Amino acid sequence: MTPTRGYHHGDLRRALLDTAVEAISESGPAALSLRDLARRAGVSHAAPAHHFGDKAGLLTALAVQGFDLLAETLGQAGDDLLAAGVAYVDFAVRHRAHFEVMFRPELYRAQDPQVRAASDRAGNVLRDRVAGLPARDGGAGEPGRDALAAWSIVHGFATLWLAGALPPRVGDDPREAARYVISRLVE
Amino acid sequence: MTPTRGYHHGDLRRALLDTAVEAISESGPAALSLRDLARRAGVSHAAPAHHFGDKAGLLTALAVQGFDLLAETLGQAGDDLLAAGVAYVDFAVRHRAHFEVMFRPELYRAQDPQVRAASDRAGNVLRDRVAGLPARDGGAGEPGRDALAAWSIVHGFATLWLAGALPPRVGDDPREAARYVISRLVE
DNA sequence: CGAGCAATCTTGCCAGTGACAAGTTTCGAC
DNA sequence: GTCGAAACTTGTCACTGGCAAGATTGCTCG
CATH class of the missing domain: 1.10.357.10 (Tetracycline Repressor, domain 2)
Known part of the structure; x- marks a missing residue:
């Protein structure tokens, strides 16, 4: 499905959004954790910040x-x-x-x-x-x-x-x- | 208004609930911090747990x-x-x-x-x-x-x-x- | 083809938070 | 007055968001 191998993820922005939808469906937006998203996507904890700036940026998208x-x-x-x-x-x-x-x-x-x-x-x-x-x-x-x-x-x-x-x-x-x-x- | 002096607060449970209402009105329930409530009430950071167990307990009340x-x-x-x-x-x-x-x-x-x-x-x-x-x-x-x-x-x-x-x-x-x-x- | 640049991602750090454990102070019943 | 229980404190741990600085890779342009 998604390759995810190599230093560059390839489609991290989309992957993070999809994973966020999944996580929010499970436990609500308040319990959303950027670090958890990063773990699920197999990247480091600071990777999401590069695409969305901060948590509010991700939710804005x-x-x-x-x-x-x-x-x-x-x-x-x-x-x-x-x-x-x-x-x-x-x-x-x-x-x-x-x-x-x-x-x-x-x-x-x-x-x-x-x-x-x-x-x-x-x-x-x-x-x-x-x-x-x-x-x-x-x-x-x-x-x-x-x-x-x-x-x-x-x-x-x-x-x-x-x-x-x-x-x-x-x-x-x-x-x-x-x-x-x-x-x-x-x- | 509220004495708040002495080791015992006197009416901490009510004070915490009132302060929580204030805090939530300002920034929503997601941003509520038990430690912030404790600071506003002038007690230690673990005092709220004694009355409500945890955050969900306070919100239940x-x-x-x-x-x-x-x-x-x-x-x-x-x-x-x-x-x-x-x-x-x-x-x-x-x-x-x-x-x-x-x-x-x-x-x-x-x-x-x-x-x-x-x-x-x-x-x-x-x-x-x-x-x-x-x-x-x-x-x-x-x-x-x-x-x-x-x-x-x-x-x-x-x-x-x-x-x-x-x-x-x-x-x-x-x-x-x-x-x-x-x-x-x-x- | 390859050099350099920008985008992407990483590691490391800091302050703040919730929860728990163990200790201290005070109240109140007897 | 004593003693048990309730109220509160201090200390600690794992986790989070955000920032800074560095490493890696793809891309562009010569």
């Missing part, structure tokens, strides 16, 4: 990757808001490590231009989907409020799901559960 | 305190779901440190009996308020789905607010903004 992945996922989800909402929750569960970093700005440099750009891309896709929401009660909906309400409900459900705070009767299929809950808003 | 405070806050908020939802968001903003710990179970012992009891108390109050939700479209609402949708939307809005992820046009008054968003669900 992970956040950019996450927002791009989210934009792509939402873009492929279909036109209507329900499908986009289900895709949002599904993204959070399938890419838990990315999701947990993305919305914890104290862990990385959220004002980094690359982060802002990627975050804007994802936000635009979400807003497009909200525009397809039918107006309620036959009247004109307020796009601002609809967007905030939609984002809040999917983000809240995803967060509670990841935290294990939801009661067992919700089941173990996040997509199905998300569809059930979101339909309360868009029905 | 903080979570219990948080869930109790949430139950109390929701109980005082009034009968209808909108008022409870606004109170939920207001709690998250005013007691940010507690809220951030409560829904990050990897930081503490979430299966601790005291935590489960306090968490159940808060959940029961929330469920009571959902029962007061008028059925939609004149038909019968589904209490399970209504409760999940309500919890999701308030939790999601609160989380996004705390993360600083919401656009500036939402304003700077969390209660007003929360009422605006939640009304989309309960109108």
